[in-house]
Amino acid sequence: MTKTESVLKGKQILAVDDEEDILETIEDILDEVVLDTASDYESASQKIREHKYDLAILDIMGVNGLKLLEESVQRGIPTVMLTAHAINPETLMESIRKGAISYLPKETLAELDALLEDLLGAHQRGEPAWKLLFDKLGDYFDDRFGPDWKEKDKQFWSEFSRTYQIGKGIQERLKHDERILGKGI
Numbered sequence: 001m002t003k004t005e006s007v008l009k010g011k012q013i014l015a016v017d018d019e020e021d022i023l024e025t026i027e028d029i030l031d032e033v034v035l036d037t038a039s040d041y042e043s044a045s046q047k048i049r050e051h052k053y054d055l056a057i058l059d060i061m062g063v064n065g066l067k068l069l070e071e072s073v074q075r076g077i078p079t080v081m082l083t084a085h086a087i088n089p090e091t092l093m094e095s096i097r098k099g100a101i102s103y104l105p106k107e108t109l110a111e112l113d114a115l116l117e118d119l120l121g122a123h124q125r126g127e128p129a130w131k132l133l134f135d136k137l138g139d140y141f142d143d144r145f146g147p148d149w150k151e152k153d154k155q156f157w158s159e160f161s162r163t164y165q166i167g168k169g170i171q172e173r174l175k176h177d178e179r180i181l182g183k184g185i
Contacts, residue, residue: 007121008032008113011054014072016044017082018062022106026057029112044068053077055120060086066094073099078123080104080116089149092141093156101129105140130160 009032016038017023023037036051038044041064048056048071056072058065060083072079081095084106095103102119104112115136122129134141141149150157 006032007117007124010034011120012036012052013055013057014038014044014047014051014053014077015057016063016065016068017059019059022059022082022109025109026112029109030116032113039063041068045071048072048075048077055080055116057082057116059083060091060095066091066098069095069098069100078120080119082106082109082112087144089145089153093153096130096160102133104133104137105144108137108140 008030011033013030013033014036015023015026015030017026018039020039023039027035027037036047036053038047044058044063045068048068052075053072054077056068056077056079058068058072058079058081060066060081065081065083065086069079069081078101079099080102081091081100082104083091087105092103101123102115104115108115118132118136119129122132
């Protein structure tokens with residue numbers, strides 16, 4: 001049986017976090033990628049403007065991650081939010097609205113390579129990465145936020161689950177996708 005090559009192998013990835021130990025951990029875990037790092041908003045924003053990445057991994061707190069998310073989506077960079085202090089339903093929804101392909105708690109850092117392999121693979125195949133995330137981490141969010149956490153924003157989550165494929169975040173990313181813009185869609 002032949003082993004399939006990693007989706008991550010050789011990918012250009014930007015990781016942004018204000019905690020140096022987190023960046024070092026990401027570097028250790030993602031040993032198959034070409035990793036670029038930044039530890040503050042300004043340098044991350046400059047790198048997003050000047051380089052083309054296959055994926056960005058953004059912390060939310062300390063680096064203005066939601067603003068960086070807007071910038072990376074504008075440049076057509078699939079983006080994963082990775083956070084510890086901003087784990088809450090509101091920030092999760094904001095990440096979706098702004099076009100992130102995923103939202104990972106830092107508690108899952110040890111599984112980052114496997115999660116990114118699955119998420120980026122799904123994204124490249126045109127499959128809904130968010131559905132994959134909730135299939136894998138739905139219990140984590142239920143435990144963290146409470147079993148009825150989606151009830152407060154029932155309309156958002158109801159619409160979101162019906163439109164994984166064409167949700168607002170995906171629509172936002174598509175507006176900046178060069179592969180689609182050239183087709184006049």
